[in-house]
Amino acid sequence: MPLIQDPEFGNRIVTLMAAMVLVLQILMAAQRWLVTNIRIFGIQSFLLAMIAGTIAVFNNAPHLFAAAFLTLAVKALLVPVLLERLVAKIEIQQEIAPYVNVPLSVVICGGLTLVGYVVAESFYAYEPNTGAAGLGHNTLAVAVSLFLIGFFVMINRRKALTQVLALLSLENGLFLAAVSLTYGMPLIVELGVFFDVLVAVLVLGILVYHIRETFESMDVSKMRRLRG
Amino acid sequence: MILILLLLVPLAAGLASYAAGRRRAMEAIHLTGFAVVFVLAFLLSGRVLAGGPVTIYDSFLYADALSALVILLTAAVSLLCSVYAIGFLRVEEQDGAFGNEDGGAAARTKLRLYYTLTPLFVFSMLLIALANNLGAMWAAMEATTLASVFLVAFYGKGTSLEAAWKYAIIGGVGLSMALFGTVLVYYSGRALGGSDTLAGLNWSYLAVQASRLDPKTMRLAFILALLGYGTKAGLAPMHTWKPDAYGEAPVPAAAILSTATLNCALYALMRFYVLTSRSVGHEFPGSLLILLGMLSMGISVPFVLIQRNYRRLLAYHTIDHAGIMATAAGIGGKLGALALMLHMTFHTVAKALLFLCAGNVSQHFRTDLFRRIGGGVIRVMPLTGTVFLMAILAIIGMPPFSLFQSEFLIVQAGISGRHYLASVLFVIFGTGVFAGALLHVGGLVLGPRTSAPAADWRPWQGTPVLLLAVTLVVIGLWLPGPLFELIRAAARVVAGE
Numbered sequence: 097m098p099l100i101q102d103p104e105f106g107n108r109i110v111t112l113m114a115a116m117v118l119v120l121q122i123l124m125a126a127q128r129w130l131v132t133n134i135r136i137f138g139i140q141s142f143l144l145a146m147i148a149g150t151i152a153v154f155n156n157a158p159h160l161f162a163a164a165f166l167t168l169a170v171k172a173l174l175v176p177v178l179l180e181r182l183v184a185k186i187e188i189q190q191e192i193a194p195y196v197n198v199p200l201s202v203v204i205c206g207g208l209t210l211v212g213y214v215v216a217e218s219f220y221a222y223e224p225n226t227g228a229a230g231l232g233h234n235t236l237a238v239a240v241s242l243f244l245i246g247f248f249v250m251i252n253r254r255k256a257l258t259q260v261l262a263l264l265s266l267e268n269g270l271f272l273a274a275v276s277l278t279y280g281m282p283l284i285v286e287l288g289v290f291f292d293v294l295v296a297v298l299v300l301g302i303l304v305y306h307i308r309e310t311f312e313s314m315d316v317s318k319m320r321r322l323r324g
Numbered sequence: 325m326i327l328i329l330l331l332l333v334p335l336a337a338g339l340a341s342y343a344a345g346r347r348r349a350m351e352a353i354h355l356t357g358f359a360v361v362f363v364l365a366f367l368l369s370g371r372v373l374a375g376g377p378v379t380i381y382d383s384f385l386y387a388d389a390l391s392a393l394v395i396l397l398t399a400a401v402s403l404l405c406s407v408y409a410i411g412f413l414r415v416e417e418q419d420g421a422f423g424n425e426d427g428g429a430a431a432r433t434k435l436r437l438y439y440t441l442t443p444l445f446v447f448s449m450l451l452i453a454l455a456n457n458l459g460a461m462w463a464a465m466e467a468t469t470l471a472s473v474f475l476v477a478f479y480g481k482g483t484s485l486e487a488a489w490k491y492a493i494i495g496g497v498g499l500s501m502a503l504f505g506t507v508l509v510y511y512s513g514r515a516l517g518g519s520d521t522l523a524g525l526n527w528s529y530l531a532v533q534a535s536r537l538d539p540k541t542m543r544l545a546f547i548l549a550l551l552g553y554g555t556k557a558g559l560a561p562m563h564t565w566k567p568d569a570y571g572e573a574p575v576p577a578a579a580i581l582s583t584a585t586l587n588c589a590l591y592a593l594m595r596f597y598v599l600t601s602r603s604v605g606h607e608f609p610g611s612l613l614i615l616l617g618m619l620s621m622g623i624s625v626p627f628v629l630i631q632r633n634y635r636r637l638l639a640y641h642t643i644d645h646a647g648i649m650a651t652a653a654g655i656g657g658k659l660g661a662l663a664l665m666l667h668m669t670f671h672t673v674a675k676a677l678l679f680l681c682a683g684n685v686s687q688h689f690r691t692d693l694f695r696r697i698g699g700g701v702i703r704v705m706p707l708t709g710t711v712f713l714m715a716i717l718a719i720i721g722m723p724p725f726s727l728f729q730s731e732f733l734i735v736q737a738g739i740s741g742r743h744y745l746a747s748v749l750f751v752i753f754g755t756g757v758f759a760g761a762l763l764h765v766g767g768l769v770l771g772p773r774t775s776a777p778a779a780d781w782r783p784w785q786g787t788p789v790l791l792l793a794v795t796l797v798v799i800g801l802w803l804p805g806p807l808f809e810l811i812r813a814a815a816r817v818v819a820g821e
Contacts (some may be wrong), residue, residue: 218540243500243504247497250493250497256489259493263493263496263497263500266497266500267500270500270503270504270507273504273507274507274510277507277508277510277511278507278510278511278514281459281506281507281510281525282457282459282524282525284457284459284460285457285459285460285462285463285525288459288460288462288463288464289459289462289463289503291463292463292466292467292470295467295470296466296470296492296496299470299473299474299492300492302474303473303477303485303488303489303492306477306480306485307485307489310480310481310482310485311482311485316489319482319485319486319489322483322486322487322490322567322568322571322572
């Protein structure tokens with residue numbers, strides 16, 4: 097049987113790429129440079145697009161090609177370009193300044209990955225033949241881990257722009273979950289979601305710019321006038 | 325046709341305002357747009373009452389009684405707020421609240437921002453209520469956040485930016501959970517025929533097939549949707565953005581946020597609630613709703629008691645009422661659902677009125693702090709002061725006002741549904757908020773005069789305040805027949821009959 101028609105082979109490729117996505121997510125949580133962070137997000141989105149494309153080929157789900165293309169265009173290219181421009185424009189210092197130091201962050205990410213596997217396992221046990229299991233429950237576990245690590249990064253970062261990146265990577269986790277559970281959502285819903293992501297990046301970008309202008313810093317921990 | 329127009333008119337109004345850019349033209353477009361939307365909402369309610377759910381485009385858009393009620397309330401509030409906003413923004417411009425060092429350019433930008441974004445904001449809320457597809461509903465919910473972020477950041481001060489940032493980030497994270505919940509609903513319906521098409525996420529389709537949805541997945545989906553849409557509704561512990569956003573947004577936008585947007589978030593929750601309770605039974609989603617409802621009511625009590633800023637006081641009050649409505653939904657049954665819908669209607673009227681009154685006070689005294697005003701608003705601004713006091717009495721549940729009836733109905737439903745602990749806590753928290761709000765607003769409105777009497781009657785701002793005040797008094801005594809029919813029909817949708 098030629099490899100291209102063997103779903104088992106497709107699953108292995110997807111699992112491999114999902115593992116790389118997870119590694120990138122942990123890298124994002126661990127490293128300290130803003131521009132690197134943006135690029136890691138770009139590569140991660142590129143891998144997600146590839147995953148969607150692979151599933152579309154091997155599992156005969158042609159509408160996923162559209163989702164793959166949108167991910168490539170919006171999340172892997174447009175969003176990183178917009179964010180890097182913003183970074184250049186507001187001339188921020190590049191260091192990220194997390195609350196928790198790097199070694200501890202990595203340990204926490206490892207713990208969250210474990211939680212992701214436990215959650216995904218319950219789906220796997222439920223029905224061994226379709227959905228999550230059809231793709232190997234690794235993919236769903238990675239998706240849940242991405243989601244959780246995204247949360248952690250969000251809480252752990254003080255700079256406004258890194259919070260935006262965390263929100264976006266959290267969204268990546270969702271995309272992976274949708275792809276691995278149901279082969280993506282109906283196309284018009286995907287379109288709506290991508291439109292929202294794009295507008296959200298624009299809106300948050302403008303807001304970051306204003307915050308930078310007004311507070312002369314992007315450190316959101318300095319914004320604490322509103323209490324009670 | 326009505327459904328399409330309901331979406332197209334606000335969208336067009338927003339874009340036209342952006343294109344027009346001149347104040348007179350924008351005001352005219354704004355007013356006309358919302359007047360048309362209100363008429364359309366009225367017609368839609370009539371049609372739904374007469375002939376049941378209206379659908380088009382292969383039921384991509386779908387309006388039953390629940391949607392119609394939410395749309396009617398949204399349209400009414402946004403029409404009144406649009407009238408108010410015209411007067412409000414004129415006064416703001418005159419008083420130099422937008423900064424006038426650059427010859428009015430900043431003011432023009434602000435006006436254009438307001439008149440463009442508000443219709444888009446309302447458009448996305450109407451889409452929430454009309455979208456049958458749960459994914460499209462989610463996208464519309466996210467769009468409400470995106471459209472209103474710059475309304476919160478409107479004044480461009482440090483505090484407004486802080487509020488806008490919190491609003492955008494907390495809202496974004498919350499809604500990502502709701503999207504996860506939506507994906508899980510889609511997944512739980514995979515065994516159904518046609519589940520991989522667009523219709524597989526249609527609420528009307530899923531509601532019929534709900535007993536065949538996978539219960540385990542639906543439980544998780546409901547938790548995520550509750551956290552997600554609960555964030556939008558401002559249920560504790562995801563409520564922290566709310567006082568900031570309501571305190572910083574321009575008053576008419578804050579009034580829309582605290583009434584129409586709250587209703588839309590609860591509407592989305594109810595859609596998930598119906599699916600979940602049909603799939604796994606009422607007990608599970610009901611007790612979660614009661615839990616979060618009680619938490620919201622409980623958390624708002626101390627903050628109402630110690631509050632120093634009257635707009636933030638109103639915000640905590642809205643958190644309290646979001647909790648009340650979540651509790652009513654959680655108690656459920658025919659009585660709980662009816663109480664929920666009645667309360668939603670009454671709260672919308674009273675809270676919109678309170679915010680508009682607070683706007684008048686804030687515009688005259690140029691501060692939102694109780695301490696700086698000191699008291700005696702009723703002597704400085706007799707009309708605003710009187711109405712403010714009346715509205716606060718109404719919203720804390722004094723008879724004969726209508727909110728007393730709906731809150732009483734909730735307690736009654738709670739006791740007959742054997743939720744004794746929840747009912748007792750409901751009364752205790754209700755009393756706490758009652759005392760706190762009355763103390764603060766009483767101190768603000770009554771007392772000796774602290775400054776010279778103001779020109780209290782400004783037609784643009786006075787008319788919506790008077791209209792809402794009259795409505796508030798009237799619905800306390802008599803609810804128009806068709807409106808009550810619509811509320812009952814909406815309650816039947818929530819109760820899942």
